[in-house]
Amino acid sequence: MTPLDALARACADVRPAEPEEGVLGVAPRFVAAPASPDEAAAVLTAAAEHGLAVVPRGGETRLDWGLPPRRCDLLIDTTRLSRVVEHAAGDLVVKAEAGVALDDLAGVLAERGQRLALDAPLPGSTVGGTLATGAAGPLRLLYGAPRDLVIGLTIVRADGRIARSGGKVVKNVAGYDLGRLFAGSYGTLGLIVDATFRLHPVPETRAFVTRTYTAPKDAHDAVQAVLHCPAYAAGLEVTSGPGAAVRVAVLLEGVADGVPARAALVAGLLGDGAIGAEPPPGWGAYPDGTTLVETSVPPGSLPELLTAVPDASLAWSASGHGHAGLPAGTTPEQAAAALAALRRVGGAVVRYAPQDVRAALDVWGPVPGIALMRRVKDQFDPQHRLSPGRFAGGI
Amino acid sequence: MIPGRRPRSDAGAPVTADPPADGVKGDGMNAPLDRLAERFAALLPPGGVITDPVRLATYECDGLTTHRASPGVVVLPESAEHVAAIVRACVEENVPYVARGSGTGLSGGALPRTDGVLIVTARMRRILEIDLPNQRAVVEPGVINLDVTRAVRANGYYFAPDPSSQQICSVGGNVAENSGGAHCLKYGFTAHHVLSCEVVTPDGDVVELGSGPGYDLLGVFVGAEGTLGITTKITVKLTRVPETVQTLLAAFPSIETGGTAVSKIIGMGVVPAAIEMMDALAIEAAEAAVNCGYPADAGAVLVVELDGPEAEVAHQFAAVERLCREAGAFEVRVAADDAERALIWKGRKSAFAAVGRISPAYLVQDGVIPRTALPEVLASIDALSAASGVRVANVFHAGDGNLHPLVLFDDAVEGAADRAEDVSGKILDLCVEHGGSITGEHGVGVDKARYMPRMFTDTDLDTMQMVRCGFDPAGLCNPGKIFPTPRLCGEVPGVRKGPHPLVAQGKAELF
Numbered sequence: 001m002t003p004l005d006a007l008a009r010a011c012a013d014v015r016p017a018e019p020e021e022g023v024l025g026v027a028p029r030f031v032a033a034p035a036s037p038d039e040a041a042a043v044l045t046a047a048a049e050h051g052l053a054v055v056p057r058g059g060e061t062r063l064d065w066g067l068p069p070r071r072c073d074l075l076i077d078t079t080r081l082s083r084v085v086e087h088a089a090g091d092l093v094v095k096a097e098a099g100v101a102l103d104d105l106a107g108v109l110a111e112r113g114q115r116l117a118l119d120a121p122l123p124g125s126t127v128g129g130t131l132a133t134g135a136a137g138p139l140r141l142l143y144g145a146p147r148d149l150v151i152g153l154t155i156v157r158a159d160g161r162i163a164r165s166g167g168k169v170v171k172n173v174a175g176y177d178l179g180r181l182f183a184g185s186y187g188t189l190g191l192i193v194d195a196t197f198r199l200h201p202v203p204e205t206r207a208f209v210t211r212t213y214t215a216p217k218d219a220h221d222a223v224q225a226v227l228h229c230p231a232y233a234a235g236l237e238v239t240s241g242p243g244a245a246v247r248v249a250v251l252l253e254g255v256a257d258g259v260p261a262r263a264a265l266v267a268g269l270l271g272d273g274a275i276g277a278e279p280p281p282g283w284g285a286y287p288d289g290t291t292l293v294e295t296s297v298p299p300g301s302l303p304e305l306l307t308a309v310p311d312a313s314l315a316w317s318a319s320g321h322g323h324a325g326l327p328a329g330t331t332p333e334q335a336a337a338a339l340a341a342l343r344r345v346g347g348a349v350v351r352y353a354p355q356d357v358r359a360a361l362d363v364w365g366p367v368p369g370i371a372l373m374r375r376v377k378d379q380f381d382p383q384h385r386l387s388p389g390r391f392a393g394g395i
Numbered sequence: 396m397i398p399g400r401r402p403r404s405d406a407g408a409p410v411t412a413d414p415p416a417d418g419v420k421g422d423g424m425n426a427p428l429d430r431l432a433e434r435f436a437a438l439l440p441p442g443g444v445i446t447d448p449v450r451l452a453t454y455e456c457d458g459l460t461t462h463r464a465s466p467g468v469v470v471l472p473e474s475a476e477h478v479a480a481i482v483r484a485c486v487e488e489n490v491p492y493v494a495r496g497s498g499t500g501l502s503g504g505a506l507p508r509t510d511g512v513l514i515v516t517a518r519m520r521r522i523l524e525i526d527l528p529n530q531r532a533v534v535e536p537g538v539i540n541l542d543v544t545r546a547v548r549a550n551g552y553y554f555a556p557d558p559s560s561q562q563i564c565s566v567g568g569n570v571a572e573n574s575g576g577a578h579c580l581k582y583g584f585t586a587h588h589v590l591s592c593e594v595v596t597p598d599g600d601v602v603e604l605g606s607g608p609g610y611d612l613l614g615v616f617v618g619a620e621g622t623l624g625i626t627t628k629i630t631v632k633l634t635r636v637p638e639t640v641q642t643l644l645a646a647f648p649s650i651e652t653g654g655t656a657v658s659k660i661i662g663m664g665v666v667p668a669a670i671e672m673m674d675a676l677a678i679e680a681a682e683a684a685v686n687c688g689y690p691a692d693a694g695a696v697l698v699v700e701l702d703g704p705e706a707e708v709a710h711q712f713a714a715v716e717r718l719c720r721e722a723g724a725f726e727v728r729v730a731a732d733d734a735e736r737a738l739i740w741k742g743r744k745s746a747f748a749a750v751g752r753i754s755p756a757y758l759v760q761d762g763v764i765p766r767t768a769l770p771e772v773l774a775s776i777d778a779l780s781a782a783s784g785v786r787v788a789n790v791f792h793a794g795d796g797n798l799h800p801l802v803l804f805d806d807a808v809e810g811a812a813d814r815a816e817d818v819s820g821k822i823l824d825l826c827v828e829h830g831g832s833i834t835g836e837h838g839v840g841v842d843k844a845r846y847m848p849r850m851f852t853d854t855d856l857d858t859m860q861m862v863r864c865g866f867d868p869a870g871l872c873n874p875g876k877i878f879p880t881p882r883l884c885g886e887v888p889g890v891r892k893g894p895h896p897l898v899a900q901g902k903a904e905l906f
């Protein structure tokens with residue numbers, strides 16, 4: 001039996017890949033779109049039998065993140081895994097399949113006044129892709145990243161078997177937490193088929209307080225003042241760009257009776273900040289540029305971050321995580337110098353970049369614990385068929 | 396304060412998963428342990444090695460006293476280098492080892508091995524750094540949970556995970572168990588408050604987890620019950636003290652009406668800092684023990700605490716009070732100050748120990764259910780109790796559906812312990828049937844390993860153990876915990892010394 005026949009037996013929606021479906025230029029041979037966890041399991045079983053290298057694809061919003069796969073025989077398109085399996089509103093929990101778009105999920109949850117408290121800067125990104133990349137924005141300050149919100153996970157292993165961890169209750173310490181392990185694993189450990197998340201109520205009201213500063217030191221002092229005050233900010237984002245002033249924006253969420261007073265407090269701390277009901281332009285978005293670097297820099301090092309790379313556009317959240325964008329036309333040498341400057345301040349990982357730039361960079365940087373990571377990978381994917389080469393250390 | 400007494404009927408129960416391999420410790424026959432004890436004595440400052448059987452007995456159990464085993468050797472390291480050297484020595488001698496913090500665990504996670512080494516962190520109690528601009532602190536694993544808060548409270552900060560044992564339990568133990576507390580409903584568990592951990596791996600290497608890119612190994616290390624390595628340094632997040640705290644006690648005629656109030660409060664979109672519930676039997680016990688003065692004749696009491704910005708809390712507190720009354724509360728007491736708040740909490744916090752006043756012995760469970768299933772599950776527990784004649788007192792973190800049923804029995808009565816054990820197991824079945832968990836915060840340890848298959852398939856458990864095989868292929872790091880059957884890690888085809896075959900053949904590049 002040919003691989004295509006085997007896949008077609010496993011899954012109703014299988015076809016040869018189109019040339020433009022390449023993952024960072026690596027063209028797959030086949031595309032399979034399973035519509036249920038069982039079908040996904042059958043696909044991975046067939047892939048295992050035929051030794052196919054597999055890359056999962058969700059909404060294609062972050063497929064160009066990371067490194068090109070060393071091999072890619074089969075793309076598994078998750079968009080037909082599109083059921084919101086259960087929204088237990090009374091328990092503030094939702095279970096959704098990997099291919100559900102975050103925007104669609106938000107619509108379902110909003111009907112009951114709830115939300116998954118994750119920023120979704122890229123329209124169309126899916127539950128599975130968001131979890132696999134660990135993507136989060138300014139809300140991370142109060143609510144955490146996908147790792148902090150996922151409470152249950154179903155995966156299909158490289159050998160095609162279905163495995164679950166966690167469950168559908170928020171408080172649960174039975175067994176290892178594979179949800180956290182899979183968050184940010186870039187499809188290298190298994191195929192995420194569904195995930196269960198804890199939810200939060202949609203706040204009654206919210207306010208944004210903003211102010212711009214010319215001196216990084218002043219922005220830093222403002223951030224410190226807000227972090228140490230009891231206003232209980234849900235998000236705090238600092239943005240800056242070449243030649244632009246530094247903007248500090250603070251999000252407050254809560255009841256209509258409480259938010260105005262808190263916003264006033266923050267406005268005072270920022271030194272006459274402006275209060276608005278709508279997010280300021282670019283709130284939670286990735287910074288401009290053709291190269292995107294994810295940074296991890298704690299609040300105390302903000303002034304150094306703001307001055308590290310004069311050409312970069314920055315978006316930094318007070319959770320300590322953020323992004324730097326390098327403009328089109330940045331040469332590989334300039335990009336390498338910018339990356340080195342960022343790494344002197346904190347952690348920096350290249351998410352995407354033009355091919356010539358990417359080829360010149362140490363995309364992941366130092367990876368403490370890489371030996372253990374390789375061993376975990378070897379357990380989950382002994383033949384290195386799952387998104388091989390996409391991840392840190394060549395995993 | 397250790398809940399539960401050791402049931403007599405369990406006195407001779409086997410305590411380790413496997414019998415000691417060669418000889419029994421203490422008779423001078425165990426050559427590997429004797430060699431290790433000598434090496435450790437050379438490595439550690441005076442008093443760092445314990446081999447005297449009488450002193451070893453102090454360490455034979457953790458907070459779960461029904462499982463006991465005298466450790467082969469106890470060591471008290473003072474640094475990561477010590478811990479790494481101890482682990483390497485154990486690996487060389489193929490001897491199992493177990494980490495222990497304060498020994499307050501309630502699932503036998505720190506149960507030692509008679510044929511192994513117990514590594515106690517009691518001499519690693521330094522707070523290494525307090526970094527307020529970055530809202531974090533760096534501590535050694537033996538630091539007591541509450542001491543972190545004590546060190547930063549004057550600056551307006553605290554360490555959010557607050558297990559009831561926080562005056563004695565260690566941060567290392569919190570990390571291992573992913574401990575929660577009454578306030579984790581709003582603030583999350585230890586996993587949400589640990590930024591990175593320095594870990595001595597089962598190879599004896601020292602690595603920092605959580606500080607760089609790659610797999611979230613920190614995420615899986617937290618809550619792994621000491622089976623993936625020993626943490627020697629922990630960077631914790633510090634949380635800003637809220638502007639205000641409001642606490643109320645509401646008395647309901649029945650558990651059902653209390654449960655309705657909980658659903659209403661959550662349904663309204665309020666996330667209180669804590670919602671705790673106690674049933675009539677638990678109230679009776681608390682009353683007998685500490686005279687907390689809870690309203691007489693209550694079928695259930697609810698303790699609700701809100702914290703945060705002043706105006707926010709005032710608004711929500713009024714709503715909570717109204718919802719309680721609407722659900723049928725016949726009395727609502729609002730704490731006017733810290734003293735009154737302490738009084739409200741006193742009954743709740745003493746509930747475990749207090750049960751000793753109304754029963755000679757008891758078992759504690761830690762099951763979790765979706766909170767909407769509370770009324771149904773509590774009714775089923777009632778029915779179980781009535782049918783078996785075994786009394787069950789209920790104390791629970793109602794906000795997140797974490798039940799702590801206290802199954803009461805008289806250990807002087809033959810067969811009573813077995814009946815209690817049986818009821819206990821059936822309560823966990825109820826939790827699993829309703830989509831819940833067998834443990835919300837106490838961990839699996841040795842105690843609940845046998846219940847894991849009720850929640851997870853063989854493949855699920857096998858998959859979790861792939862992580863363990865990655866970290867600890869030799870299976871020497873706290874073996875016999877969490878998993879009912881150990882997975883043989885075997886020869887791993889993917890483990891390569893040289894370059895990947897494709898790379899070697901020039902068909903692929905590493906990056």
Ligand SMILES: Cc1cc2nc3c(=O)[nH]c(=O)nc-3n(C[C@H](O)[C@H](O)[C@H](O)COP(=O)(O)OP(=O)(O)OC[C@H]3O[C@@H](n4cnc5c(N)ncnc54)[C@H](O)[C@@H]3O)c2cc1C
Pocket residue numbers: 396397398457458493494495496497498499500501503504505516536557558559560563564565566567568569570571572573574575576577620621622624625626627747836837873
């Ligand atoms: C009265 C009482 C009330 C309690 N209330 C709560 C509660 O409200 N919430 C809650 O979650 N728990 C509670 N517990 C359980 C217990 O206190 C927690 O699990 C606590 O975190 C254990 O800490 P410890 O230092 O005592 O750990 P130990 O009991 O010594 O060890 C627990 C586990 O951690 C491992 N370990 C210890 N140190 C390390 C280390 N440095 N590196 C790796 N592994 C390590 C051990 O091997 C073991 O598996 C309570 C216990 C008691 C007795």
